[in-house]
Structures are given as structure tokens and as C-alpha cells.
Amino acid sequence: MNKQIFQAIKEFIPENRLFTKLEDLYSYSYDASFGQYLPDLAVQPIDAEEISKIVKLANTFLVPVYPRGSATSLSGGSLPVEGGIILDMSQMSKKLVIDKENLLAIASPGVITANIHQEAEKVGLFYPPDPSSSHVSTIGGNLLENSSGPKGLKYGTTKEYVIGLEVVTPTGDIVRTGGKTVKNVTGYDLTRLIVGSEGTLGIVTEVILRLIPKPKARKTLLATFGQLVDSGYAITNILSNGILPAAMELMDNSCIRAVENYQPTGLPLDAEALLVIEVDGHPLAIDEEIKACEEICLSVGATTVKVAKTDKERDEIWKARKMVSPAITQLGPTKISEDATVPRSQIPAMMERLKEIREKYNLTLVVFGHAGDGNMHPNIITDKRNKEEMKRVENAVSEIFEAAVQLGGTLSGEHGIGILKAPYMEMELGKAGLELMRSIKQAWDPNNILNPGKIFPKPGITKVVLTD
């Protein structure tokens, strides 16, 4: 990297927030996905003005800039694939204001999402998006990937709760988008354009979130099914009975086995599928609703249904679901975690396709996910040192993407496109659709400074590449 830009940054960023040593840079070279890339420099900015200056310098010297939250990205969101400058946003975590009267939260991008949940709940409010990583991931990262977790069906995704932003643009301007009102049609919706843009269209420096009153109560059940297809019927019947659960989580047999192998919780090893269903709202309403969910599950052939009677029992049910990630991590050193999403009615077909793919390539492939909104998480557990197996993984991942699109779904529900899925963008969007996206990127970031190498496919690369 050019020495001049380094000198220029040193003039306004003190030494303790500027990193150039190899051992420091290594810690910025990975995220929760696949691959490792060394940056040339890492900076911990403390405000929008510092970021603006850095981005302007980066444009002058044509150096890539990679914003980074807690680096829990499963798609390579924060990987510095072309070197350059890491913006470690961890120091921008001071502001978290809950505006009770306007049902808003105003937060710095580096605030941990779980803190927003906690502070909102203290005053009887609720921020529904809840990615599995919410205890470590930042709100800035969450919204740039639009990662949302289990409550998308009832409450919508992260996007539905971000109503205003302060952003440093790819050319270094500081702008505000949206504001403090839910209704806003003053020009184009730049807020929602930037949410989910994976850090390629702007660096978020402040977030305005809409909150809602906290549901008064919740009820949870765990149902197991001998036939996977029956769990699909349960989901459809619950919804068509006018019940909108806060969460409907699915785990397949491989997932159940992995959890029982890791920390036995008494799940039936022969069940083809397991559903965790949670309803929330008024106590009288949900008593009736959870009873109806129980009856529906049994009527379509559930083997067992257990409704949690206490908070402790609820925690136990969720424990089985939350154990999935650590459990499957035990199965092998490398985890490829996907988020192919299909229309709800296609979940059984998608599960069938995933089973075929697992058998065809003889891989450890477990499936869980947010069944209510069709957002599945097929995970392949492998070892990246095993080149032969990685070739099979490449093919399997390709087929997963193809299956999702063929079934009327999408490449990514909440992890983002990042680097792995970029070769498939044209398959889903078509040439003209992808070109519309690229033209926005080019108009806003003519020097391709912000998070280059993500979302847009490289010429000639039309398949997943996991091996050198």
C-alpha cells in the first residue's frame, strides 16, 4: 500500500487506534466464513468525520476500505479480499438511546445487538430481529447483511426496523437517510438500499431503529415428526388457522443426531424432523393459540408434542435449537453455512433436494432453519485441508444454490452474497437485473473503494471456488 496514505492517516488517527503489525493484521484476516486475507492496515475510527477523511484519502490513493463489526459474517462480508484498510468499528459503540415516546432506538453501529434487545425490554419495548449471533454481532453488521433470525415470519426482517441512517458514502460524504418516522416517501428509499448492501454502498455511522411494544407473554412447544413432510403440513395448517407464530424452527434428523451427540437432551434419534414453535402476544390469546398448534401438530402425525409449562422448560426447548451450531462445529474443522431461502410451500421439496445432494456427494450435510419464512440453513461440515472432499463440497454448494433458485427461492435469505455466492447472481437476477445493481454501485463508488470483491461476480467465475 502507498506510504503517503499511511502518513496522511497517521496525522489524525493516534497510534493506539492504528495497526500495521503482522500479528495485529492476522486478527483482521478472517470472519466466520471460509478464507483468509491480510489487510495492509487496520484503523479503529471513533466518529463519522474520521471515517470520511479515511474514505476520501482512499479515493485519492485508490485503496480498498473494508468496514468490520464483530466479523461473524458467514458470507465473507468483512474479509479484506483485496487488501487495503480495515475499519474496525468496535470503538463506535458508545451511543444507545431508547426513545420511549417515539418507539425508537438510536444506536452507534458498533453496539452489540443483544444490548439493544435488553435496553428496549427494560422500558417495555421490543426489537424483534434476533440473529443467532446477536450476543456478539453488532447492529451495524446485522443491518448491512439484513440478518434477522427466527422472527421474520411474524415481525419481518431487520430491514423492516431500520428507518434512518447516518452514512459515510463511498466518496466520503456524510449523509443522513430516512429519519424518525415510519412513513417517509421523500425521494428514494436510500435507507433500505443501504441495509443489506454488505458494506458496498456506505459505512453506517448511526442507526435509527423502530421498536414495538413488548409482547406480554409467550408460549413454546417442541414437536417431533416421523416424516419430514408432516412438519410441513403442520406449518401450513397453523398459518391457515389464522395463527402467526413468532418463530417456527425446523431441525432435520442429522441435526437432531448432532445435538444429541454433543449434549444429550433426550431428543428422539429416529425423528425425521423437529419443530420449535413459539407464539407471543396477549396471555389469553396465546394460551388458546399454543393449544391449537399442539392439536394441529398431532392431527398431521407428530410423534410427540411438548408445550413448555415454565420458563425453565422453555429454555430447555430452545437449548436444543441453540445447541445446533456448537454441536455441528464438533463434527469437523470447516463449516460451510448456507442460507438458501425458498417459498414456504417448497420447504419439503427443498429438504428432498438437500437429501439427494448429501447422498450424491457423500458429505456431512445437516439442515436447520427458520421454516416459517422458508429460510433454511444447510450446513456442510468438512475439512478444508482435504482437497478431494472440498471438490465435492464445491459441487454440493453449487447444487444447493441451483435448487433454491429453481424452487422459486433466493440465494441468500440473511447471510448476504459475499464472495461464495457471487458467481450465481446472474442465474437468479438475470443480466439486466444484475446490471441495475452494478450501475448503482458504479454511480456511488466510481473508484470501487468500499468492500470490493463482494456481491458482484468476477468475470469468468461461474461456480463456487473453495480450493486453490
Next chain:
Amino acid sequence: MNKQIFQAIKEFIPENRLFTKLEDLYSYSYDASFGQYLPDLAVQPIDAEEISKIVKLANTFLVPVYPRGSATSLSGGSLPVEGGIILDMSQMSKKLVIDKENLLAIASPGVITANIHQEAEKVGLFYPPDPSSSHVSTIGGNLLENSSGPKGLKYGTTKEYVIGLEVVTPTGDIVRTGGKTVKNVTGYDLTRLIVGSEGTLGIVTEVILRLIPKPKARKTLLATFGQLVDSGYAITNILSNGILPAAMELMDNSCIRAVENYQPTGLPLDAEALLVIEVDGHPLAIDEEIKACEEICLSVGATTVKVAKTDKERDEIWKARKMVSPAITQLGPTKISEDATVPRSQIPAMMERLKEIREKYNLTLVVFGHAGDGNMHPNIITDKRNKEEMKRVENAVSEIFEAAVQLGGTLSGEHGIGILKAPYMEMELGKAGLELMRSIKQAWDPNNILNPGKIFPKPGITKVVLTD
């Protein structure tokens, strides 16, 4: 207009769907806002392919294209301010599929929004957005203006329900954005960029809407207040008690008087404000909630509170609210209808500013609106032939826009910017923010073909202009 383009269009659009006579063109020269502009030609396309051909020709011959639904726009959305071609979308109204299993509606753009409500409700589903015009306006127009009506607080705006589109781009490509899944982060969110773009970024040819289960029951009350500020306390207290009403509609004293003058329904003429509050959900829950709303209204000083006991009583309460538009139309020949939106806590301050503006300029200014989401509708009733009064209206409208922005709000909550509010865009967005929007328009529509003259301010025009 160039004769060649007319000849070229005649080759694939039959005579009965192509209009050139002055008497026909007159009927395309207005909408529900202010001003009248004659197009050169009007076409009724029947599919995306026809529109694509027309748009490609328009790019070749540099002729503006103005898509038009039912022309209920209050901001000039469909006015052909630079002449050219009107695309009358009324013939694209055939498709309306309710996909019960996936909780979706798939519709042609010319479908009347109320038909979507009806068809969804027939199978126990619900499409919450409900602009006052929903019995005449089209879903295509609704979504391009992101007009949403009273239920934004609880259910979000139209944008929150549009998850996929088929669109003809400004250069004539046919593309699909989003899809059938609520979760989708495959590249930039073009769906939400096009929703609310007022027809400047694409012509919508198919819409995929998310539906939700229909709430099982609802309860409605009407409360009157001697002091406007007390109605504000009622709203805040209801929300902080964990109740999220489906609607909280406010009418001011001028509004009450206009309604009583038009069709007496027994509203108290001395009330400074009136609230219509509706809760929906599980029958047991809403019984309790409406009782709490009643008690809260009384505790902050409501003069009267009436809870509807039957559907008939509910209809009567809503009649008072729905009578507002026809009632105020009686007050004068010209109505300027605004939609300045402020953070909820600023409603009393905004109402105070509107009162000052009314007195300062001595105008008939009535205020009603969706208080729950801060979306107010100040309406000035005037006569456009009275040039002296129109000058005062110009100043008053300017001050309304300034007040909304100064109070942390926005120029437009749901009517769009159109032509009247364009001069104020930079005031709200700043130079850099407006430039980001303009750069998208330029990248997608280099010839400025689609709905030119809207949203973006003309150079040198920095105030509302209503007189010649």
C-alpha cells in the same frame, strides 16, 4: 411529438387502445392534485412486452413516458408535465392470485387495491395497507407512492408488504426483483428502491405482496378532547402501556366542524380534537385492550369516549373519519392536500405550528391524519382562480414543509414528492443526499424518459409555485 414514434407505436398497439384526440387527452391531463398538463398520446398497454417496446421507442426518440393508474395522486404523480406518452395501466388488471399456502398475493398493477383486501379476506388473510382511496386506486399506484393509510403504526407501510416485482426499466428491459420469500438479501433491494420511486425508476408490471393471517376481531372507540394536547397524551400512554392499536386517527376542530356541516353525525363542535382508535387481534385480548384505551383516554381528560358495541356502531365511528375528505371538498373548489410527517412526540408541536400558519395567512386549513405514526394531513381549501389567496397558500404550504423538517420529520409520509414538494428536497436531504438519489436516476434513466419533472427540483426553483 415526433411522427415516427407515433407510427412505430401504431404498428403494435391497436387503435382502440391508442388515444390522440384532444377530448381523450384531456381526461389524462389531471390527477387529484393541482395543475393540468396535456399529453401528446395515451396508450393502454396490456403486457410488459408492449410497455418494453414503447419505452425503447421513447428512448430512441427522446419522448417522456408517464405511467398512470387511477390518477388519485395528491402530489402530481401521474401528471404529464412535459407532454409525451401516457401509459394508462387500466387494462393490466386481470391477474389477482391469492397463494394461501405461501401467504402471498400476486397481482397485475392495475388491480384496484380494495379487491386485494376482499380476495385475501375471503381465505382468512389480510393485506394491511389501506389508503383512503383504496376503492378506486390501483396497487401499482399505491406502491409507487408507498401510500399506506391508517395502519402504518402496527403493520408498517406498503413497502413492508411488497416483496417482489416485475418491472420495465427506464431503458425498456423487463426484470424481476425480489421474489416470493420475505427474507432476501441477494444483492441490493431493488424492490424497495422502486416502491416509493413515484414511477421514475421503472414501470411495475407485476407485484408480489406478502399477506398475513386476518386478525380474528377488532374493537373501535371514538374519544373527544377539549384540549388537543390531551389527545397526544392519550396516544403516548396507550403505546407505553404495551398496546399497539391498528389505527389511531386524529381530527382537529376545523375538521369536526366541516364533517358536521356536511353530514351531521353528532360530533361535539367545541372539541379541539377527536381520536378514532381501533385495536385488532384475538377477541379476548382486544376486549381488555379497548377497555384500557378507554380508561387511558378518560384519565388524560377526554370529554367523551364511546366504544362501538356492534359492527353498525363501528361503521358510524369510521363514517365520521371517512367523511372528512368529501366534507372538506365542499368548502371550496381547490384542495391542497399535504402529508407532512413528524415523530409522534412532535404531533402537538406540529398542530400548534399549523394553527399559527392558518391564522397568519387567514386560510381554511383543516388537519386530520394518522396520529399513531405521526403522518398528518393538513389540507388547505382554496380557489385557484383567486390569485391573491393563492399567493398566501404558497407561503402557507412552504411553512408547513419547513415546520415538518424543523420538527425532525419529513416532507412526505405517503403522497410522494411529485411536483409541489420538489423545491424542498435539498432542505431535508442536503446536497449530498439528494445527489445520491439523482445519481441512481441518471444511471438507470440516462435519457430522463420515465416520469420526468417529478421528485427532483428544477434549478432555481426553491419554493412552492401555484400561480402562473
